[in-house]
Structures are given as structure tokens and as C-alpha cells.
Amino acid sequence: MEVLSTSEDHAYDKDFDSRKYLDMFYGVDPQTQEIDKESVFLLKFLKNVFSSGHVQGDSLVEIGAGPSIHHILSACENFKKIYLTDYFEGNLQEIEKWLKGDREAFDWTPYLKFVCYIENHRSSEEEKAEKIRSKVSLMKCDVTKANPLQPNSLPHADCVIIAGCLICACKKTEDFKTAIKNIVSLIRPGGHLIISDYLGATYYMVGEAKFQLLSLDENIVREAVAESECEIEEFTMFTDFTIPEKVFDCKNVFCLLARKH
Numbered sequence: 001m002e003v004l005s006t007s008e009d010h011a012y013d014k015d016f017d018s019r020k021y022l023d024m025f026y027g028v029d030p031q032t033q034e035i036d037k038e039s040v041f042l043l044k045f046l047k048n049v050f051s052s053g054h055v056q057g058d059s060l061v062e063i064g065a066g067p068s069i070h071h072i073l074s075a076c077e078n079f080k081k082i083y084l085t086d087y088f089e090g091n092l093q094e095i096e097k098w099l100k101g102d103r104e105a106f107d108w109t110p111y112l113k114f115v116c117y118i119e120n121h122r123s124s125e126e127e128k129a130e131k132i133r134s135k136v137s138l139m140k141c142d143v144t145k146a147n148p149l150q151p152n153s154l155p156h157a158d159c160v161i162i163a164g165c166l167i168c169a170c171k172k173t174e175d176f177k178t179a180i181k182n183i184v185s186l187i188r189p190g191g192h193l194i195i196s197d198y199l200g201a202t203y204y205m206v207g208e209a210k211f212q213l214l215s216l217d218e219n220i221v222r223e224a225v226a227e228s229e230c231e232i233e234e235f236t237m238f239t240d241f242t243i244p245e246k247v248f249d250c251k252n253v254f255c256l257l258a259r260k261h
């Protein structure tokens with residue numbers, strides 16, 4: 001049975017299967033252990049940002065991290081504390097399994113290996129995993145709230161990452177713009193915002209459940225970032241997808257780095 005969902009009716013609490021999501025979008029061929037081209041694009045972008053030396057500090061917050069840890073594989077070298085946050089408790093529990101070294105946890109080894117390789121082995125896979133385990137705290141979030149971390153709060157962060165979340169959480173362009181303002185309120189002046197998301201996508205599947213997406217274009221993204229007191233420093237796009245259209249009708253994925261005034 002197909003369930004068509006938006007985050008408005010709390011679809012992510014009801015229908016999102018964290019483990020199925022990981023297996024579908026981040027599982028690798030057991031023989032080759034190769035990660036997909038889109039993840040390669042994103043991890044190289046993040047490696048370049050964090051090895052540049054100008055995006056670092058005390059704390060980094062990832063908003064809407066889902067059940068995944070791969071967006072902080074390079075960032076873990078540059079921050080003392082990292083907060084991985086998501087709307088759905090089940091996603092945080094999935095990350096917790098990995099942090100605790102649970103045998104049932106998703107295996108991020110191919111991603112750790114790849115990032116160590118592109119970073120010229122400045123840390124070993126084990127050292128990187130240990131850094132993440134010692135620095136990460138988990139927290140609930142909701143990008144529709146003026147303080148997305150409510151009822152919690154944190155000192156202003158040096159950097160916030162949000163990837164593949166806003167087109168799931170927002171129904172209209174106006175919601176998208178408001179959500180970006182909410183997220184930017186977590187960043188200190190001069191701190192950085194990293195966004196990665198999809199353009200022109202309208203749905204994706206996790207098992208039998210179908211999730212609606214907000215179809216964005218580049219202009220809306222640029223406008224929303226400009227209206228949130230941030231200036232875009234880098235904007236890059238990837239189009240060579242291998243994901244079947246019946247699973248995810250994505251057209252382009254972008255990554256951007258912006259600095260808060």
C-alpha cells in the first residue's frame with residue numbers, strides 16, 4: 001500500500017522507516033563497496049569546505065540529519081562539539097546505535113574509507129569514527145519553529161549544515177524561506193551555513209511509503225539565503241543521477257556555502 005505523506009501530518013513520525021531509508025539510499029554493493037556518485041559529489045564538496053581552514057570553531061549543528069552521519073565525516077576534524085538533530089526520534093535512535101557500536105547499526109565503513117582517502121589519510125577510519133563518537137550529541141529539531149531546537153537551546157553555532165531536509169519539511173516556497181531564517185538564527189554572525197538539497201523533485205519512496213517534496217529552483221534558493229542575512233560564497237550543482245525515477249524524481253542536487261553577516 002502506498003502512503004502519500006507530507007511532514008505537515010507528521011509523516012516522518014508515522015511512516016518513515018529509518019533503516020529502510022539507509023539501506024535504499026546509502027547501501028553499497030557488497031562486492032565493490034563503492035558509494036554512489038551523488039554522495040561522492042557531496043562528500044568532496046564538504047571535504048573542500050572543511051579543509052580550507054576558514055570554516056571551523058567550537059560547535060557545528062546539523063539540522064534534519066535523519067539517521068545518517070556521513071555529512072560530518074570531514075567536519076569532525078574542525079569542531080569541538082557536534083549536534084546531530086532531527087524531527088523524528090527513530091532517526092536519532094538509529095544514529096545512537098552507530099555511536100554505541102551496536103552490531104545492528106548501519107555500516108558507514110565505505111563512507112569513512114572514502115573520506116579518509118580524499119583527505120589523504122590525515123586520520124585513519126578508526127580515529128575519525130572515534131572523533132565522531134566523542135563529539136556528537138543528539139537532539140530533536142523542527143525547522144518550522146522559530147527556534148528549531150525548542151525546547152532546547154544552544155550557544156550560537158559556528159556552522160550549521162542542512163542536507164536533504166528542507167524539501168521534505170516545507171510545503172510552500174514561503175515555508176522554505178521561513179525555515180532558512182529559523183535555521184540561520186542558530187548561527188553566530190560571521191558563522192557559516194551549508195545547504196545541500198534537490199531541485200525540481202516532487203516525491204521519493206522509502207519502501208512502500210511515498211513522501212511529497214517541495215519542488216525548488218535555484219533562484220528560490222538564492223533568494224531565500226539572501227533574505228536570511230547570509231551571503232553565498234560557493235554554489236555548485238550535480239546532475240548525473242543514478243537513482244531510478246520511480247524511487248526519487250530528483251533532477252539536480254546543489255551544495256552551497258554561505259556566511260552570515
Ligand SMILES: C[S@@+](CC[C@H](N)C(=O)[O-])C[C@H]1O[C@@H](n2cnc3c(N)ncnc32)[C@H](O)[C@@H]1O
Nearest residue numbers: 007012064065066087088142143163164165169
Ligand atoms: C530525506 S531525509 C534526509 C536525511 C539526511 N539529512 C540525509 O541527507 O540522508 C529528510 C529528513 O527531514 C526530516 N524532517 C522532516 N520534517 C522536518 C522538520 N519539520 N524539521 C526537521 N527535520 C524534518 C525527516 O525526519 C528526515 O530525517
